[in-house]
Amino acid sequence: xxxxxxxxxxxxxxxLAELLPEKPKRSTLNQLTRTLLRKYDxxxxxxxxWTDPTIVYIDxxxxxxxxxxxxxxxxxTSIWYRQIWKDEFLVWDPTDFDGINEISLSLxxxxxxxxxxxxxxxxxxxxxxxxxxxxxxxxxxxxxxxQVVSACDLEIYAFxxxxxxxxxxxxxxxxxxxxxxxxxxxxxxxIANDTREFMNDGEWELLSVPSRYRxxxxxxxxxxxxxxxxxIRRRPLLYVVSLLIPSIFLMVxxxxxxxxxxxxxxxxxxxxxxxxxxxxxxxNMMDELPATAIKTPLIGVxxxxxxxxxxxxxxxxxxxxxxxxxxxxxxxxxSVSACLLDKYGSSIQSFNESSFTSVKTLDEADxxxxxxxxxxxxxxxxxxxxxxNAVLQLERILQEVVSLRYYLHEVESDSITQTDWLVLCYKxxxxxxxxxxxxxxxxxxxxxxxxxxxSSA
Numbered sequence: 177x178x179x180x181x182x183x184x185x186x187x188x189x190x191x192l193a194e195l196l197p198e199k200p201k202r203s204t205l206n207q208l209t210r211t212l213l214r215k216y217d218x219x220x221x222x223x224x225x226w227t228d229p230t231i232v233y234i235d236x237x238x239x240x241x242x243x244x245x246x247x248x249x250x251x252x253t254s255i256w257y258r259q260i261w262k263d264e265f266l267v268w269d270p271t272d273f274d275g276i277n278e279i280s281l282s283l284x285x286x287x288x289x290x291x292x293x294x295x296x297x298x299x300x301x302x303x304x305x306x307x308x309x310x311x312x313x314x315x316x317x318x319x320x321x322x323q324v325v326s327a328c329d330l331e332i333y334a335f336x337x338x339x340x341x342x343x344x345x346x347x348x349x350x351x352x353x354x355x356x357x358x359x360x361x362x363x364x365x366x367i368a369n370d371t372r373e374f375m376n377d378g379e380w381e382l383l384s385v386p387s388r389y390r391x392x393x394x395x396x397x398x399x400x401x402x403x404x405x406x407x408i409r410r411r412p413l414l415y416v417v418s419l420l421i422p423s424i425f426l427m428v429x430x431x432x433x434x435x436x437x438x439x440x441x442x443x444x445x446x447x448x449x450x451x452x453x454x455x456x457x458x459x460n461m462m463d464e465l466p467a468t469a470i471k472t473p474l475i476g477v478x479x480x481x482x483x484x485x486x487x488x489x490x491x492x493x494x495x496x497x498x499x500x501x502x503x504x505x506x507x508x509x510x511s512v513s514a515c516l517l518d519k520y521g522s523s524i525q526s527f528n529e530s531s532f533t534s535v536k537t538l539d540e541a542d543x544x545x546x547x548x549x550x551x552x553x554x555x556x557x558x559x560x561x562x563x564x565n566a567v568l569q570l571e572r573i574l575q576e577v578v579s580l581r582y583y584l585h586e587v588e589s590d591s592i593t594q595t596d597w598l599v600l601c602y603k604x605x606x607x608x609x610x611x612x613x614x615x616x617x618x619x620x621x622x623x624x625x626x627x628x629x630x631s632s633a
Contacts, residue, residue: 204274209281212266212310218287221355222263222314229354232289233260234346235361236404238382240375242323244330244340246466250297251328251342253406256373259318260361261289267314278311286316289356294345294401298325332466335473336415337627339383340408347401353391358400360387367404379414383407419461419475423482426454427616430489434609438496438601447490454486478623485616492612496605500598 221230235258243252263286270277283306302323309317328342348356360367364387374382384407392399430450436443458479465476 204276205279208268208273208276208279212268212281213285216265216286218285220287221351222265222287224264227354229357230261230289231357231359232291232348233359233361234258234291234402235260236344236346236367236385236387237370237373238385238406239321239373240378241380241382241406241408244380244466246330246332249327249330250325251330251340251406252323252325253342253344254321254323255344257320257322258361259289259291259316261316263287263310263314263316265314266310266316268312270312276312278309280307281310282306283308283318286310288318290349290351291346291358292349293324293326294347295326295328295343296324297327332473333471334627335466335475336410336412336419338410340410342406342408343403344406345401345403347392347399351399353398353400356400358389358402360389360402364388379411380408381411383409415464415475419464420478422457423454423479426450426457427482427485430486431613431616434489434605434612438493438605439500439598441497443493444490444497447486447493451483451486451490454483458483474623474626481619485612485619489612492605492608496601496608499601499604 223230237256239254239256241251241253243250245251266281266286286308288308303321305320309319311317324344326342326344328340330340330342332338346358348358362370368384368386370385371382376382385404386407387402387404389400389402392401430447433443433446433450436446466473
């Protein structure tokens with residue numbers, strides 16, 4: 177009993193503060209943050225003298241070109257963007273806070289310059305970074321990756337050997353140059369040649385990023401702005417292999433098809449197959465061409481002209497085939513055999529009439545066909561003394577011989593005429609082929625010269 181009472185007295189003698197749990201001390205980082213933001217107003221420009229401008233330093237690194245849309249004239253790029261400025265209200269002595277020289281603060285808790293991109297047209301998929309770094313001297317660093325969807329005056333007439341020059345202009349939307357001024361964090365030469373972070377294995381190649389500072393005068397006020405020119409060039413190898421080379425091969429095959437004989441009948445079928453194949457190729461490759469509402473790329477003109485040349489080649493072949501099957505009616509109105517049947521169709525004529533008809537027929541044949549026959553009236557008159565049956569048989573034999581001779585002459589004449597006509601058609605075909613080849617070579621040379629000039633520029 178005595179021991180219990182003594183224990184109670186001992187507990188009562190201990191100070192109450194020692195029995196309560198000790199509160200944890202605030203960390204130095206917490207104390208520094210609370211000290212800096214206790215009386216901070218994020219709506220006031222952070223300068224002690226309001227006449228001093230806040231200088232915002234801008235740095236810019238291009239990481240990749242994600243998309244180039246020629247129809248809507250938009251370019252999507254991924255960049256590393258850095259802003260550095262001095263906040264005169266965020267200054268402390270590191271010795272008072274355990275040597276802390278730099279801390280991170282919430283972006284929503286401090287003043288941030290209203291720097292925007294003038295060409296900005298759409299919200300990209302940029303990650304949201306809620307913090308900035310602040311050092312003891314008041315320097316604020318806002319580093320963040322940005323996906324920029326900007327308007328750009330795209331010139332794709334030289335596709336796929338085109339190069340683009342897209343501008344990204346950074347400026348303060350509200351503050352004049354007396355309040356917020358801009359400057360480059362690095363030298364323009366260093367920024368222009370800095371391609372180490374660029375993803376150089378895609379369709380586009382980064383050539384340079386020239387930059388310049390300028391002041392925009394608007395409504396009697398000057399606004400500072402920094403303009404970056406992102407100069408990129410397309411790698412044409414993919415499009416040359418998938419678009420140009422197949423078209424060139426089809427055109428070469430079409431030229432070779434001229435060596436097929438025009439009278440064989442297979443040339444027109446072959447050229448029609450080439451034209452149909454080229455049409456299918458064009459339809460399948462339509463998605464590979466850039467779409468633009470301003471003007472057609474030169475490669476589109478190339479495809480259209482190639483198709484026009486294929487149609488012209490087919491039309492030329494059709495013309496030659498038409499000439500080969502031209503009707504020679506004006507050369508000979510009637511065949512000689514029809515004339516002979518008309519003259520010697522009746523076999524029941526009198527002897528004298530038949531004799532004189534034979535002589536007349538031979539005379540007319542001599543005038544029409546250019547043949548010389550050694551028949552005399554005296555020999556026909558001597559034949560009057562022979563029996564009538566023999567005379568009729570001789571007359572029929574004579575008719576058959578004359579008909580056969582004229583038939584053979586007609587066949588020979590037709591053969592010579594067809595040969596001459598075929599030679600003429602071959603000459604016409606050769607002339608049209610040379611004309612077609614000259615047009616094709618001139619057009620291809622001009623186009624190749626333009627593309628070589630643009631690719632080497």
